[in-house]
Structures are given as structure tokens and as C-alpha cells.
Amino acid sequence: MSDIKIKITDREGEIHEVDAPTDMNMNLMELVRAYELAPEGTIGICGGMAMCASCQCYIKSAHELPEMSDDEEAMLSEAFNVEDNSRLGCQIHIAPELEGLEIELAPEEL
Numbered sequence: 001m002s003d004i005k006i007k008i009t010d011r012e013g014e015i016h017e018v019d020a021p022t023d024m025n026m027n028l029m030e031l032v033r034a035y036e037l038a039p040e041g042t043i044g045i046c047g048g049m050a051m052c053a054s055c056q057c058y059i060k061s062a063h064e065l066p067e068m069s070d071d072e073e074a075m076l077s078e079a080f081n082v083e084d085n086s087r088l089g090c091q092i093h094i095a096p097e098l099e100g101l102e103i104e105l106a107p108e109e110l
Helices: 028-034 070-078
Strands: 003-009 015-021 056-059 086-088 102-105
Touching: 003 028, 070 086
Parallel strands: 003 102
Antiparallel strands: 003 015, 056 086, 056 102
């Protein structure tokens, strides 16, 4: 197994350094759910289809990320609490080049 380390700041401000497998085709939203870093039912509501923005996160490190898809861009244009560094966690797949990535979960939309 080839795991990488990712730092995730949860919605309470607590930082978690987690092991993320690069060989399971997981994305950041699934990683947050696997480690239960957000209350059940508050992240990944659409199942990772870029249709709800519940997995919005802020990219805090200077990693080169894949281009944003049209669907992701459209969803973020309608979402709350969007910043210049906002991305949908469901659209970022865990890969070796993300070693040391730092993200912060966006506030829950009410």
C-alpha cells in the first residue's frame, strides 16, 4: 500500500493528519467521511457527483491540483462561503503528488 499524509482542518478548527491511500481511487470527500471528520450527513450529500458543494474545502498548501471541471466550477459559483482557494473534495482524487496536502473544510451550508 502507498499511503500519503494529508492535513485536514475540520469545521471545529481541529487539525488532523491522516493517512490517505493512493491505490483505492478515493477522493478527499471520501477520505473525510472515512475518518469521520464531519458529522454524518453533512458532507458528500450528493454522493460525489459535484451537485451539492457539501464537500467544499479550502486548499491551504501550494499543491498543483487537476483543473476544475465545468460541473465543479458551476457548483462553486452557486455555493456559499466560496473563496479563491475553494474546491470540491469529491473532485480531487488522492494521488502520490498530493503528499503533504493541507485543506480546511468549508463551513456547513445552512
